[in-house]
Amino acid sequence: MLDDSLYARRVSPLDGAAKPASLPGGVTVRQLKPEARFSLRVKAGAPADAAGFALDQKINSIVVRGGRWSARLGPDEWLIGGPEADAQLIAEEVEATLRDRPHSLVSVSHRNVSLEISGANAAIALNAGCPLDLSDAAFPAGSATRTLLGKCEIVLIRAGAEPSYRVEVWRSFSTYAHGFLVEAAFGLQNAA
Amino acid sequence: MLLIDCPCCGLRPETEFRCGGQAHVARPEKPVDVGDQDWSEYLFVRANPRGVHAERWIHQHGCGRWFNALRDTVSDRFVETYPMGGKPKSTTTEARA
Amino acid sequence: MAQHFRLPSGGRIDRSKPVSFTFNGSKIEGYQGDTLASALLANGVHFVGRSFKYHRPRGIMSHGSDEPSALLSVSRGPGRTDPNNRASVVELREGLVTKSQNHWPSLNFDVGAVNDLFSPVFVAGFYYKTFMWPRSFWDKVYEPFIRAAAGLGVAPDVPDADRYANRHAHCDVLVVGMGPTGLAAALAASETGKRVIVADEQAEPGGSLLHASEETIDGKPAAEWVKETLAVLDARENVILLPRTTVFGYYNHNHVAMTERVTDHVVDPKGAPRERLWQVRAGHVVIAAGSLERPLVFADNDRPGVLLAESVRVFVNRYGVLPGRKIVFATSGASAYQAAVDAKRAGAHVTISDLRLEADCGPELAKARAAGVEVLTAHTVIGTVGAKRVKGLIVAPVTGAGAIGPRRTLDCDCVGISGGWTPTVHLFSQSRGKLAYDEALDAFLPGTSAQAETTVGASHGDYDLARCLTAGYAAGAKAAGSAATARFEATPTLKGFQPVRVMPTDANPAKVRAFIDFQNDVTAKDIKLAVREGFQSIEHVKRYTTTGMATDQGKMSNMNALGIVAGQLDRPLPSVGTTTFRPPYTPTTFGALVGPARDALFDPIRTTPIHDWAVEHGAKFEPVSLWRRAWYFPKAGEDMHAAVARECKAVRDGVGVFDASTLGKIEVVGPDAAEFMNRMYVNPWLKLEPGKCRYGLMLKEDGYIMDDGVVARVAQDRFHVTTTTGGAARVLNHMEDYLQTEWPDLNVFLTSITEEWAVIAVQGPKARETIAPLVSDIDLSPEAFPHMAMREGRICGAPTRLFRVSFTGELGFEINVPADYGRAVWEAIYESGRKFGITPYGTETMHVLRAEKGYIIVGQETDGTVTPDDVGLAGMIAKAKADFVGKRSLARQDLVASGRKQLVGLFADDPSLVLEEGAQVVADPNQPIPMKMLGHVTSSYDSPNVGRSIALAVVADGRALMGTSLFVTTPGGFTRVSVVDPVFFDAKGERINA
């Protein structure tokens, strides 16, 4: 038996990052707590479910249900998230429904860091580095897509109608992405 | 910065994409059967037209899919984009007009 | 001199808010709402700088962004100084420190002004003609001279203290300009509810309406109309109004770049950005950028006190400043008459000298005379009197046939000149639209649009206020998809002019200096000379004379230059061509272009989960692509050489631990995974059993080595592929390309897992004993877990993919754990290994250890022209495979020819000499130059385990040269080396299987 003291604890790359208590511009930036996340790849085909989500959701959309979410990032690619404790369960459910169909399920729970930027000017702050049109018409509630933030790739998710966005970023880019969003908030200011 | 119509995602900014050069240059079915001359043409020789050009693009920082595009190399106008393995709707003559 | 030239009332400045600043050390006062130019003029200061080439005194010529001469250094405090600010666009702000430029030792007494006396030698193409020979003078004499003499202003030498922001924005309609045309367009476009952005370079929106005196729109004073219109626009949620915002670049697909000056006008920015770069993607762009006034070309037309006529009007009406008490307006058109009437009303003594015949003038003539202005029609300008300030204007009657009558000097302290108007077509031209010459307007007008764009108003040659409003409204509506129109009633504008290139003169043409391009000091004579010397295209004349090549891009000078060239060649003007306008429209700060991408945000710096531990333990780091990797871990007093030697010994004698997390990792999953691997790598994969690893070698289609790495088969349909650190993205893209475009039928999926797993390499004879107490669910015995095996289990309770692999030649493990557990597992291993003297090592030691074993590093031993056989890896190739990427190319003639460079080891005769990587290898150091190069050193180290220096090299037919001597270049000459086997340590490879 392994001695209790030897059990590894988790360390996030942002644990040591400077996090200003408050930001100007009516924007809040924070790190979300760890979640289970999987990259699911399935070729287009007959309707099917994976972890409780129908695969035929629109490309570049997100569906949220019961603490889990599924973002379809391309014709054959989904990013599925859920509570950390559900990791095993999600994997088993996917394997159960897609057993007979070529697919790939790979855990990316530690690859990705989740940030959240919210507040009335959140979209404008994101536009400091994200070239997409984030207006309600172009990027409404239920949108999710891979895109860019400055010089790093992100997955940008807007689940609800409120101005709150999840930014999924690879862990070694997370200090950059976090710093970029903080700086973007300062960049929102105008002459007093 | 160009605006490119990804067949999966619609109009997206150029920075999300990467150009992969001339389209419709298929890898020979059995490369070992290809002669030296033909093989070197496959490897190294590409068209470089002034005008409409069929190119491969990938939506690298988006859906991650490769697709084809007809682009006018003079005006940078995209005539159309179409999926990998597909054929353009417009003929080259139409595209030039 | 307390604002002696400020009018007692009027203007849009706030007289309740005095603002003080310094100019060349003197304290000067203006008002809130002034520009530097208007404040200087209010204090009677015209002479503000020396010209670029001749160092002639220069003054303020314009009120806007076309100003060529009044370039000042402006400081807002430490780190906030920049040169070449146009005084006419810098808003006055308390405490500005401004200085004139391009003179020494002082503005009033400038040594460089001697250039003016030698101007006959500084003709067009002077530099090209003079600094040609002798050749030995190029570096030592000419270049230092040119560098010292050239250049405007002084670049700042401390880091920019300001913040710069960036913003991507989208709109349906972007309106450029907030003059009457732009405001009307914005009204109409926003009426539809569509998203509208309206930008104007000036601090206050309104354009020409801000200096209107008598003009009314729909019965209201023009300024009133502006105020009401702005209120309407401001109240609309779909409108973004951006004053102080210069649209400087029009790029592909209606991508438009503009800079917003956010805080330069306030004393304390309070952390807000200085400027914001807007990158707008617009559905439709309405260009309502107005027009630029042309100067008249006559002798000494550059004297301080000579302004554009409309600018005189602006200073009077908008800023309440009289640029002179006795003003002469020299003109060939109508608009200057309104300026004259306004200046007269403000109290100046005013005379008009008009080139046009009495009969060719319009209603402006009667209007001016009725206002008490003396008008001399059919008069040309011969020149000016005065040096640092104009004192008089020399005029003479001229007949329609060009005969010049007796001269007469009009005493004055200010001259307003007007040679007509040029539509601002810069942005249209940048959008790749085609310009068309309009003879009646003597101007290039926007012709065929290349993008979704409409140019309207004065930018389209329409100079009548009511017509601008009506056309602007219709264009704005149409841009937003509406057919709405509106009628505007407005005061008729005084317009029309007679184009003139150079004012007729009876002076000796060899002695006349009539400036075309004021910033680059180009005269009419220079342009004529260029044409005489054979330059016929305006693009060539530009480069030869530098006309239009200054920071103002010839906003004032282009049409005059073109006209002179056409006149000299006796060809119609359009056939000479027009210049191509390029971004930026006006000079743009580097800060705005850089935006937030500086310091920590310049580039993402990627660090591993173990990075902080390495920092805490004193590691030195090296950049590897975007990653920072621990390079070596010096102990107190150790230099790099000592630290690396210690680390190298520790791994072979005990155990070392190394952070390999940056290795690229790709999970290849699917029923066809093995088949796909078979096609992508030279090795065979179909029969590799799950739980086994294999070294994989990847080629590009041209047969050259692209990447390598250990691959584990996790399950029948699942491979854990590793790549080099720098190759991670490239390999994934390469695989994805083949998968999607050549073999879409294969059922395989690729996922990057580089960052999912932290990788800890534990290497050395004590590696197994070190990790054993921490690992559960895996039998670590050599029998159960041999070299090149992979097991899944747990370490420190965390899941692991445990590889038994080695890049050192020792017993070794590479431990993959989910990244968040990386640091804790590393620390547990470090604790566990203490009793064996566990030593953390960095990339340098890793390089030495693998070189001792003769293992290649892709990118070090290979350079994109190296085949597997070249580096002795031909044995990796699965001969039985019909195809894999690169296979066919391995049979190309050049790749099978003899004489290819092959990997060998080198021992220098002197065992303490570490050869230089990249050093050339030759057979005979005494052969004549150019020598025949046989190859080069690819890796070279001092090896503590071999006990001497070692080197790897690629040498032509190297394997056949084993045991022979060759020579390698060193900084001190050639040194002799012997060719040896590239495996320097444990040649039998026994240690790895311990």
Ligand SMILES: [Zn+2]
């Ligand atoms: Zn896409």
